[in-house]
Amino acid sequence: MKILNLCGYSWEIGGPAKVIYDHTxxxxxxxxxxxxxxxxxEGERLYTIPEGAKVVTTKRHWLARFIPEFSPxxxxxxxxxAHEYDIVHIHGPFHFAGWVPFWVRSKAKKVFTVHGTLDRWAMQKSGWKKxxxxxxxxxxxxxxxDLIQVHNPDEEEDLKRYLGHTHPNVVMINNGMLLSDYDQLPAKGIFRKKFGIAEQAPLILFLSRINVKKGLNLLLPAFQNLLKTYPEARLCITGPDDGYLSYVTDFIQKQQLSQQIILTGMLTGTDKLEAIVDADVFALPTYSESFSLAALEAMVCGTAVLTTDRIGxxxxxxxxxxAELVTHDVSDVERGLRRLIDDPAYRLQLAAKGQTFARDVADIKKVATRLYRAFESIL
Structure with a gap:
C-alpha cells in the first residue's frame, strides 16, 4: 500500500504532525x-521524519496568508x-493541500480525518469564511x-451536522502514542532547577500551542486568584505561538506576574518530559480539541490533568x-486547581487513574493498525 499524507508537517503545527509521525x-x-x-x-522547522518515510516539502506562497497552505x-x-498512490490521507478541511486531490483525477482513495475542525466552536472562528x-x-x-476518520462521538455528530446527513463510511479511531517512549522518564527536579522553581512550590503546566481555543483566557485569571492562597505557585506556559501570545504577555505585564508565570517557548523531547514530570498539575481548559495528545502524554507520565469535556x-x-473536569468558567477552573493543590492525596489518586486510562486507550500500535485495516477495506 502506498500512502500520501497531505498536511502541514512542522513543529509549529503541533498535534497533526505528531499523529502523522506515529501512524507512519x-x-x-x-x-x-x-x-x-x-x-x-521560511523559518518553519520540519517535524521529525519517520525512518523509512519520504517527505516532500514545497514552499508556501505569500497568498497562504489568505488561502491556508497555498502552494502552487x-x-x-x-x-x-498522484497516480503513484493508493491512499491519499487529508488531515482537516479548509486548506489548499486538502483540496488538491479533488482537482486531479487518480485511482487513489481519499481518506479524511476531522481533527476536531468541525465542532461548533471551531466553525464559529472565521465563521463567514468557513x-x-x-x-x-x-x-x-x-x-x-471514501473514508472519514473521527476520534470520538462528538466528532461524529459534528460531521453529521456539517454534511447534513450521515456519511456512509465513517470509522471512530482515537489518537495514540508510542508508550515505550515514556518507560524511562527524567528524574524529578531538573525542570524546576532550570527555571528556579522551589521544590515545594505548586507548579501548574500548560503545554500546547498558544492558541485562542486552548482556554488561556480562563487559566490565567484562575491562576492569578490561586496566588492569593499560594503566592509561591508558578504557572509554566510551554508551546509555540499560534496567534495568542500577545494576549498572554499583555496579561502578565498588566497584572505584574512576570515572576509567577514562566514562558518557555516550545519544548520537545527530554526537555518537554522534564516539564511534565515536575508539574503538579497539567492544565488545559480547552474549548476545542480533536484528541489531545499533550494531555495523554501528561497522563502517561503520571501527572494529574485538569481539562474540559472538549478535550476529545x-x-x-x-x-x-x-481527570479533573471543569467548565468554561474562570471560577470553576480556579476551583479545580484549588482541589488538586489543596489535596495531594486526591491529586496522586487522579494521576494514577489517568496513567492507567492513557495506557489502556492510547497504544499507537493498536490504534494505527486499526486505521491501516480501515484503509485496506476501501482498496
Missing part, C-alpha cells in the same frame, strides 16, 4: 510505503505523482471522501474519573 511508523512496519507532502514557510509547487507535485468555503466546495469534498475524549474521562 506503524504503517511502515505493516509494509506500507508512506510519503508526507507538506508546504513549509505542492499542486504541481501532486499532479505529477461557511462560504463550505457552501462553494468544502462540504462536497468531504462528502466525496471527555466522555471517556467521565466514565473513568481520570
Amino acid at each position: 511508523n506503524v504503517q511502515i512496519q505493516l509494509g506500507a510505503e508512506v510519503t508526507i507532502l507538506t508546504p513549509l514557510s 509547487e505542492l499542486y504541481r507535485y501532486y499532479r505529477q505523482h 461557511q462560504l468555503i463550505s457552501a462553494l466546495f468544502q462540504r462536497k469534498y468531504v462528502d466525496q471522501c 475524549f471527555g466522555h471517556l474521562l467521565k466514565q473513568n474519573h481520570a
Whole structure:
C-alpha cells in the first residue's frame, strides 16, 4: 500500500504532525510505503521524519496568508505523482493541500480525518469564511471522501451536522502514542532547577500551542486568584505561538506576574518530559480539541490533568474519573486547581487513574493498525 499524507508537517503545527509521525511508523512496519507532502514557510522547522518515510516539502506562497497552505509547487507535485498512490490521507478541511486531490483525477482513495475542525466552536472562528468555503466546495469534498476518520462521538455528530446527513463510511479511531517512549522518564527536579522553581512550590503546566481555543483566557485569571492562597505557585506556559501570545504577555505585564508565570517557548523531547514530570498539575481548559495528545502524554507520565469535556475524549474521562473536569468558567477552573493543590492525596489518586486510562486507550500500535485495516477495506 502506498500512502500520501497531505498536511502541514512542522513543529509549529503541533498535534497533526505528531499523529502523522506515529501512524507512519506503524504503517511502515505493516509494509506500507508512506510519503508526507507538506508546504513549509521560511523559518518553519520540519517535524521529525519517520525512518523509512519520504517527505516532500514545497514552499508556501505569500497568498497562504489568505488561502491556508497555498502552494502552487505542492499542486504541481501532486499532479505529477498522484497516480503513484493508493491512499491519499487529508488531515482537516479548509486548506489548499486538502483540496488538491479533488482537482486531479487518480485511482487513489481519499481518506479524511476531522481533527476536531468541525465542532461548533471551531466553525464559529472565521465563521463567514468557513461557511462560504463550505457552501462553494468544502462540504462536497468531504462528502466525496471514501473514508472519514473521527476520534470520538462528538466528532461524529459534528460531521453529521456539517454534511447534513450521515456519511456512509465513517470509522471512530482515537489518537495514540508510542508508550515505550515514556518507560524511562527524567528524574524529578531538573525542570524546576532550570527555571528556579522551589521544590515545594505548586507548579501548574500548560503545554500546547498558544492558541485562542486552548482556554488561556480562563487559566490565567484562575491562576492569578490561586496566588492569593499560594503566592509561591508558578504557572509554566510551554508551546509555540499560534496567534495568542500577545494576549498572554499583555496579561502578565498588566497584572505584574512576570515572576509567577514562566514562558518557555516550545519544548520537545527530554526537555518537554522534564516539564511534565515536575508539574503538579497539567492544565488545559480547552474549548476545542480533536484528541489531545499533550494531555495523554501528561497522563502517561503520571501527572494529574485538569481539562474540559472538549478535550476529545471527555466522555471517556467521565466514565473513568481520570481527570479533573471543569467548565468554561474562570471560577470553576480556579476551583479545580484549588482541589488538586489543596489535596495531594486526591491529586496522586487522579494521576494514577489517568496513567492507567492513557495506557489502556492510547497504544499507537493498536490504534494505527486499526486505521491501516480501515484503509485496506476501501482498496
